Amino acid sequence: MDKNFAARRRRxxxxxxxxxxxxxxxxxxxxxxxxxxILILTLMYAALSQSWNILSGYCGQISLGHALYxxxxxxxxxxxxxKFGVLPWxxxxxxxxxxxxxxxxxxxxxxxxxxxxxxxxxxxIAEIGLLLFQNWEWxxxxxxxxxxxxxxxxxxxxxxxxxxxxxxxxxALCCLAWFVTWWLExxxxxxxxxxxxxxxxxxxxxxxxxxxxxMGAAAVSAFLVAIGGAFYAQFLAYIDPESVMGFQxxxxxxxxxxxxxxxxxxxxxxxxxxxxPMTELTRSYIGGSGRGVDLIVYGTLIVLISLALPQGLVSLxxxxxxxxxxx
Amino acid sequence: MGxxxxxxxxxxxxIFGLMDVTNFAHGEFLMLAMYLSFFLFAFFAIDxxxxxxxxxxxxxxxxxxxxxxxxxxxxxxxxxAGMVQIFTTFGxxxxxxxxxxxxxxxxxxxxxxxxxxxxxxxxxxxxxxxPQLVGALVSILAFVGLYFFIHRTDFGxxxxxxREDPGAVAxxxxxxxxxxxxxxxxxxxxxxxxxxIMAVFFYIYPDVGASFALIAYVTVALGxxxxxxxxxxxxxxxxxVEAVTALVLPPSLKxxxxxxxxxxxxxxxxxxxxxxx
Numbered sequence: 001m002d003k004n005f006a007a008r009r010r011r012x013x014x015x016x017x018x019x020x021x022x023x024x025x026x027x028x029x030x031x032x033x034x035x036x037x038i039l040i041l042t043l044m045y046a047a048l049s050q051s052w053n054i055l056s057g058y059c060g061q062i063s064l065g066h067a068l069y070x071x072x073x074x075x076x077x078x079x080x081x082x083k084f085g086v087l088p089w090x091x092x093x094x095x096x097x098x099x100x101x102x103x104x105x106x107x108x109x110x111x112x113x114x115x116x117x118x119x120x121x122x123x124x125i126a127e128i129g130l131l132l133f134q135n136w137e138w139x140x141x142x143x144x145x146x147x148x149x150x151x152x153x154x155x156x157x158x159x160x161x162x163x164x165x166x167x168x169x170x171x172a173l174c175c176l177a178w179f180v181t182w183w184l185e186x187x188x189x190x191x192x193x194x195x196x197x198x199x200x201x202x203x204x205x206x207x208x209x210x211x212x213x214x215m216g217a218a219a220v221s222a223f224l225v226a227i228g229g230a231f232y233a234q235f236l237a238y239i240d241p242e243s244v245m246g247f248q249x250x251x252x253x254x255x256x257x258x259x260x261x262x263x264x265x266x267x268x269x270x271x272x273x274x275x276x277p278m279t280e281l282t283r284s285y286i287g288g289s290g291r292g293v294d295l296i297v298y299g300t301l302i303v304l305i306s307l308a309l310p311q312g313l314v315s316l317x318x319x320x321x322x323x324x325x326x327x
Numbered sequence: 328m329g330x331x332x333x334x335x336x337x338x339x340x341x342i343f344g345l346m347d348v349t350n351f352a353h354g355e356f357l358m359l360a361m362y363l364s365f366f367l368f369a370f371f372a373i374d375x376x377x378x379x380x381x382x383x384x385x386x387x388x389x390x391x392x393x394x395x396x397x398x399x400x401x402x403x404x405x406x407x408a409g410m411v412q413i414f415t416t417f418g419x420x421x422x423x424x425x426x427x428x429x430x431x432x433x434x435x436x437x438x439x440x441x442x443x444x445x446x447x448x449x450x451x452x453x454x455x456x457x458p459q460l461v462g463a464l465v466s467i468l469a470f471v472g473l474y475f476f477i478h479r480t481d482f483g484x485x486x487x488x489x490r491e492d493p494g495a496v497a498x499x500x501x502x503x504x505x506x507x508x509x510x511x512x513x514x515x516x517x518x519x520x521x522x523x524i525m526a527v528f529f530y531i532y533p534d535v536g537a538s539f540a541l542i543a544y545v546t547v548a549l550g551x552x553x554x555x556x557x558x559x560x561x562x563x564x565x566x567x568v569e570a571v572t573a574l575v576l577p578p579s580l581k582x583x584x585x586x587x588x589x590x591x592x593x594x595x596x597x598x599x600x601x602x603x604x
Contacts, residue, residue, distance in 0.1 A: 062409065064413075109594045113597050116343075116349070116548060121589070123544070125590070131579070131582060132583070247541075254414075255414065258414055293425065296425035302417065302418030303419055306411050307411070
């Protein structure tokens with residue numbers, strides 16, 4: 001078992017490196033800006049979903065309020081940049097740290113709650129954040145913030161003529177989130193989280209400090225999501241509360257992980273790789289009519305995938321493998 | 328207003344609270360009911376008050392069919408059943424919004440004249456808008472009815488028992504799917520009733536449900552899962568808190584008060600006010 005586990009982890013790492021290498025070469029072949037855009041969004045959602053998966057998948061604390069951390073990352077970066085001229089790179093880290101601190105501060109009362117009470121509390125807190133930002137005059141209120149154009153540079157992480165730097169950053173973020181998950185999977189924390197998810201009482205009795213391990217998962221998860229938010233803000237060059245903190249973001253972060261396989265290493269990447277292009281393509285090819293056909297198709301697909309594969313798309317692979325093994 | 332929230336929440340209290348099935352499409356059920364009410368008025372000139380039983384009946388069938396076609400299978404999932412339910416019903420909500428846009432167009436609609444619309448009644452010198460008053464009355468009746476239904480009839484007890492232990496009820500001859508399909512129908516019929524009354528004084532558009540759905544979840548959770556009385560109390564508290572918040576804070580922040588009260592309550596009582604689960 002131990003040998004298999006180590007071998008599987010090594011194999012995962014090699015596959016990931018290979019995929020990342022292939023992805024890094026993609027811009028050589030993909031010159032179309034529209035397709036590049038889809039690739040960037042796919043990588044970003046893969047990274048976000050991977051981060052969400054740490055708290056909700058591995059540790060089992062289903063959060064539907066991660067839009068809060070996403071928005072905090074975006075707003076910290078842009079407020080520091082537009083009001084104080086702080087470079088986005090520092091804002092990004094600052095946003096991550098603030099989000100992680102908020103996640104721990106919220107975790108203190110939140111982690112006493114269970115089941116639906118917890119899920120609704122996460123939705124509600126993100127909704128409060130959204131309403132507060134919508135009414136905060138200094139932060140642009142509902143109008144949001146337009147990021148001033150200062151010319152293309154890595155220093156200011158702003159590019160108008162090309163999307164490639166955004167692509168590479170999204171790829172790096174996705175790799176980082178994957179690697180953190182990979183690394184945590186085999187760490188003390190990773191085992192603690194899975195124990196907490198399966199049976200918190202038993203874990204506690206065996207010496208796992210349930211509360212602290214939930215806090216750790218929340219902090220890591222919030223930090224990475226906030227970095228994603230900062231990236232998204234720079235990428236769009238415009239943010240408003242609804243577009244970075246809306247409830248749909250919380251769902252969009254959770255959806256790839258759920259469709260791909262919640263609490264698995266590959267689920268979020270796989271889910272995002274299928275879901276995001278599908279979303280964008282239905283929106284642009286059949287959404288133009290404004291009559292909601294794209295919503296009908298998109299919603300139907302979500303229903304069908306959730307019903308057909310409750311354990312996510314990764315279960316297809318493991319099923320094929322067990323079949324092969326028994327034969 | 329609080330009793331209206333209560334009315335929307337009572338259907339959800341049955342589905343979400345008593346049967347423990349997450350329904351993210353509850354707001355869309357409301358939207359559908361409002362449109363039905365609107366079209367019955369527009370094409371057949373039936374006043375929303377008269378058509379309310381028709382709408383409720385239609386929603387009953389709709390809810391039961393949705394259960395049998397979709398939700399039944401979502402509940403069968405062995406792994407992470409909660410997430411499967413959330414995203415199945417979320418997908419359903421998106422489909423319903425899309426269908427509403429397709430067939431009804433995204434235009435805002437309203438019922439211009441009805442028996443109740445815009446009229447007020449004076450009770451001891453206080454003027455109350457009639458539609459809200461009727462809504463409050465219907466809401467109280469619905470709660471009392473549901474309370475007796477759950478606690479005094481075999482069928483109501485069957486619903487609760489089925490949630491507790493589907494295996495054991497099968498042994499005593501209760502068909503889980505029939506019980507739950509009926510429960511879903513009833514829950515949908517109640518929200519249908521709410522929709523029919525609200526159609527009189529709210530604009531009707533495909534996304535109308537979303538704004539009410541979250542408040543309905545909060546109402547049910549505030550009162551506590553598994554308690555009909557809790558959802559009723561939750562509705563009243565939510566309405567009062569909203570009114571008070573609107574006095575103190577700008578109107579755009581009125582929901583913050585509701586959310587803050589929810590958090591406060593569950594921090595002190597993690598099972599909601601009257602929850603049993």
